[in-house]
Amino acid sequence: MLIIVVSHSDLTGAIPPELGNLQNLMVLDMAENFLMGSIPASIFNISSLLSINVAGNNLSGTLPANICSNCSQLEKVYLHVNELISVSDNQLSGNLDRLVLGYELPNLLQLYLSDNNFHGRIPNSIANSSKLTEIDLSDNNFISESPELSFITSLTRCRYLMKLNFGDNPLNGLLPVSVGNLSTSLQYLRGYKCDLWGSIPKEIGNLSSLIVLSLYGNQLTGSIPTSVVDLQKLQGLGLISNKISGSMPDTLCELRRLNGLLLSQNLITGAIPDCIGNITTLRSLHIDANRLTSSIPASLWLQNDLLELNLSSNFLSGSLPQEIGNLKVATLIDLSVNRFSGSIPSTIGCLQSLIDLSLSHNTLQGSIPESMGKLVSMERLDLSYNNLSGNIPKLFEALRYLTYFNVSFNDLSGEVPTGGRFKKFSSQSFMSNEGLCGDPKYGLPSCHTTGPKRRNLKLRVVFALLGIIVLITIAMALAYAVGRYRRKNLVENTTNFAPGTTLSRVSYYELRQATQGYSENHLLGSGSFGSVYRGTLNDGRDVAVKVFDLQHENAFKSFDVECEVLRNLRHRNLCKVISTCSNQDFKALVLEYMSNGSLEKWLYSDNCLLDILQRINIMIDVACALEYLHYGYSTYIVHCDLKPSNVLQDEDMVAHLSDFGIAKLLGEGESNAHTTTMGTLGYIAPEYGLEGLVSIRCDVYSYGIMLMEVFTRTKPSSEIFSGELSLRSWINDSMPNAITRIVDSNLLAPEEEDYTKKLKCLSSVMELALNCSMESANERVNMKDVVVALKKIRFQLLT
Numbered sequence: 001m002l003i004i005v006v007s008h009s010d011l012t013g014a015i016p017p018e019l020g021n022l023q024n025l026m027v028l029d030m031a032e033n034f035l036m037g038s039i040p041a042s043i044f045n046i047s048s049l050l051s052i053n054v055a056g057n058n059l060s061g062t063l064p065a066n067i068c069s070n071c072s073q074l075e076k077v078y079l080h081v082n083e084l085i086s087v088s089d090n091q092l093s094g095n096l097d098r099l100v101l102g103y104e105l106p107n108l109l110q111l112y113l114s115d116n117n118f119h120g121r122i123p124n125s126i127a128n129s130s131k132l133t134e135i136d137l138s139d140n141n142f143i144s145e146s147p148e149l150s151f152i153t154s155l156t157r158c159r160y161l162m163k164l165n166f167g168d169n170p171l172n173g174l175l176p177v178s179v180g181n182l183s184t185s186l187q188y189l190r191g192y193k194c195d196l197w198g199s200i201p202k203e204i205g206n207l208s209s210l211i212v213l214s215l216y217g218n219q220l221t222g223s224i225p226t227s228v229v230d231l232q233k234l235q236g237l238g239l240i241s242n243k244i245s246g247s248m249p250d251t252l253c254e255l256r257r258l259n260g261l262l263l264s265q266n267l268i269t270g271a272i273p274d275c276i277g278n279i280t281t282l283r284s285l286h287i288d289a290n291r292l293t294s295s296i297p298a299s300l301w302l303q304n305d306l307l308e309l310n311l312s313s314n315f316l317s318g319s320l321p322q323e324i325g326n327l328k329v330a331t332l333i334d335l336s337v338n339r340f341s342g343s344i345p346s347t348i349g350c351l352q353s354l355i356d357l358s359l360s361h362n363t364l365q366g367s368i369p370e371s372m373g374k375l376v377s378m379e380r381l382d383l384s385y386n387n388l389s390g391n392i393p394k395l396f397e398a399l400r401y402l403t404y405f406n407v408s409f410n411d412l413s414g415e416v417p418t419g420g421r422f423k424k425f426s427s428q429s430f431m432s433n434e435g436l437c438g439d440p441k442y443g444l445p446s447c448h449t450t451g452p453k454r455r456n457l458k459l460r461v462v463f464a465l466l467g468i469i470v471l472i473t474i475a476m477a478l479a480y481a482v483g484r485y486r487r488k489n490l491v492e493n494t495t496n497f498a499p500g501t502t503l504s505r506v507s508y509y510e511l512r513q514a515t516q517g518y519s520e521n522h523l524l525g526s527g528s529f530g531s532v533y534r535g536t537l538n539d540g541r542d543v544a545v546k547v548f549d550l551q552h553e554n555a556f557k558s559f560d561v562e563c564e565v566l567r568n569l570r571h572r573n574l575c576k577v578i579s580t581c582s583n584q585d586f587k588a589l590v591l592e593y594m595s596n597g598s599l600e601k602w603l604y605s606d607n608c609l610l611d612i613l614q615r616i617n618i619m620i621d622v623a624c625a626l627e628y629l630h631y632g633y634s635t636y637i638v639h640c641d642l643k644p645s646n647v648l649q650d651e652d653m654v655a656h657l658s659d660f661g662i663a664k665l666l667g668e669g670e671s672n673a674h675t676t677t678m679g680t681l682g683y684i685a686p687e688y689g690l691e692g693l694v695s696i697r698c699d700v701y702s703y704g705i706m707l708m709e710v711f712t713r714t715k716p717s718s719e720i721f722s723g724e725l726s727l728r729s730w731i732n733d734s735m736p737n738a739i740t741r742i743v744d745s746n747l748l749a750p751e752e753e754d755y756t757k758k759l760k761c762l763s764s765v766m767e768l769a770l771n772c773s774m775e776s777a778n779e780r781v782n783m784k785d786v787v788v789a790l791k792k793i794r795f796q797l798l799t
Contacts, residue, residue, distance in 0.1 A: 004027065013035065021042070035054070076110045079113050110134040110135075144172065146173070152182070164186065195218065213237050239263050240264045244267065256278070268287065269290070290313075294317070301327065320343075336358040349370075360386070362386055365387045367390030381406070390414070405421070405422075416444060425442070573657060598647060599618060616793060618649070622657055704780075
């Protein structure tokens with residue numbers, strides 16, 4: 001007997017064909033090396049061979065047609081994580097039959113072909129190796145011979161099968177009823193990311209030995225079958241990213257060995273079963289991004305060993321009980337984007353293992369508990385978009401692992417801590433809390449202390465201060481004058497930075513290097529006042545560099561306006577300025593890079609498609625940005641150039657309003673002003689275009705036109721509009737009975753399940769757009785009402 005084991009030995013080159021001369025070879029293990037080339041055919045002529053393992057190399061090419069004509073004793077074949085392609089004679093189907101014929105491998109126990117580029121159908125003949133206990137075909141390009149996945153039916157002959165993995169193959173078929181006839185010894189069934197559709201057969205309950213059932217990332221519909229109650233050994237159920245509907249069956253609670261219940265991103269409705277606490281073995285519960293209602297059952301807080309709890313993005317309501325403190329070993333709790341109210345329980349400070357906590361986008365009230373300062377393992381804490389009041393606990397400075405912190409859009413007050421990890425946070429963490437004060441880098445006003453010690457200063461100090469008051473006044477006047485001059489005429493040959501940024505200075509030469517000399521390959525777009533380039537700074541950070549064309553007479557003014565606006569504004573839906581670079585001959589803004597490009601690209605590119613919900617979310621983002629410009633600052637700010645090309649998407653498809661080159665800052669007490677009209681035709685409000693009268697209502701009009709464009713996929717400047725016919729009149733004349741004639745055809749299909757609901761939502765969107773774009777400025781709705789209306793439409797779409 002001869003055994004060769006040279007795995008993990010850093011071998012290079014090709015597998016020697018001379019190995020085929022070793023007729024007593026029984027085991028060949030060359031896994032996890034750097035071998036290249038093809039597998040020699042001579043190896044498969046060794047009749048004594050029991051096991052071959054060449055996984056984890058860089059092997060490529062085709063396998064011999066009759067690899068097992070002489071090796072009938074072969075029990076184990078490991079070929080995974082290579083680059084083998086089964087395309088002999090350029091045949092894209094039927095070839096795996098020639099490679100692994102069950103008749104030639106009657107003793108085969110394990111077959112691993114995962115992580116390759118195998119093509120063609122999965123042959124039924126695999127089942128002729130009836131002693132198989134493990135089959136892994138995952139991460140290839142296999143297809144199914146029929147929609148019913150006939151290879152599964154054939155595998156019912158493998159009565160010893162314990163593991164079956166066909167995940168990540170474009171099978172595009174139904175999970176057949178015959179899946180229930182697979183071996184009763186089957187413990188692991190994985191069919192993730194296979195384009196499976198249809199419902200999960202109730203016969204799945206026949207697989208009484210099943211430990212893991214993983215079917216995530218498919219298009220499965222219907223409800224979770226109640227027959228899962230028969231899977232009493234089940235430890236992991238993964239159905240994430242499907243279209244499963246109905247409620248969570250109470251029978252899930254009877255799976256007393258269940259460790260992970262993963263149902264995220266489906267269409268599940270109803271309440272979380274009250275009996276959920278019966279599953280004492282539960283460690284991970286993920287049911288986020290569904291349509292769950294009601295409150296969290298009290299039994300859930302009895303899950304003392306629960307590690308991960310994610311209930312985000314549902315319609316759950318009620319208050320958070322003190323019993324949340326029972327989850328002492330939890331590392332993740334995400335209850336964001338729900339309707340929870342009341343206060344944050346002080347017992348949350350007992351969760352010493354907690355790493356990630358998100359309670360954002362609820363209606364929580366009261367103060368942030370001081371006890372949260374004891375969460376020593378915390379890395380991410382998000383309490384944004386609630387109604388929280390009071391101070392940020394000073395104890396938070398002791399959270400030394402905290403890398404993400406967000407309390408924006410609350411009603412917090414007092415001084416922001418500056419010690420510990422707070423030195424690393426930016427203004428994005430604290431914006432829209434009118435009562436907060438602190439370090440100017442946070443974009444907050446300075447705190448003024450007037451404690452007893454200050455009031456009881458000795459009289460001589462008071463007189464000394466009075467003695468120099470004149471000097472202070474003069475100094476302040478000079479500082480004010482200099483500040484105004486510097487804002488109007490940016491200092492030559494230096495770089496100015498937005499408050500709160502931690503980026504080091506960027507020179508003209510670094511920007512030139514970052515954009516490779518402003519090459520065409522880096523050009524993102526051009527406008528009236530200059531061009532925008534993608535660049536990579538020396539620290540590896542991707543940015544957008546807006547270079548102003550100083551030959552244009554308004555370029556200097558446009559640069560100053562953008563600096564003035566963006567240096568003071570902080571909002572998640574505004575494009576963030578990182579730095580400016582200015583001298584006599586060169587002016588540029590360094591902006592946050594938006595990897596998903598403009599809304600215009602998404603609307604009119606054949607390679608991009610936005611569904612109704614995505615478009616609503618984008619327009620909510622834009623509306624929130626405008627609401628902030630109109631009402632969230634000390635003076636009115638009018639953007640003046642709303643259009644899809646000025647709406648940019650980040651990597652998470654969050655929309656950011658950009659290009660403030662012609663924005664107008666109305667003076668204190670001013671609600672409108674006369675100015676030169678400089679917007680884009682088709683989006684300009686009548687009073688702005690005809691009289692040069694600009695106000696925040698002009699933005700509302702432009703927003704209404706853009707709302708129409710986004711859902712009709714038709715530009716206001718389209719050639720179909722002439723004379724009296726405009727985008728607005730076309731939509732107005734089509735409402736409400738002919739709306740299907742005007743909306744983007746990609747959004748509606750009469751045969752789809754939610755057709756009526758979508759039609760109603762689209763009608764509501766168009767009505768809102770018409771109310772935004774009324775001829776009379778006084779008749780238009782304001783942006784606060786627009787945000788409320790759109791969120792209501794989104795809620796109707798999701799329920």
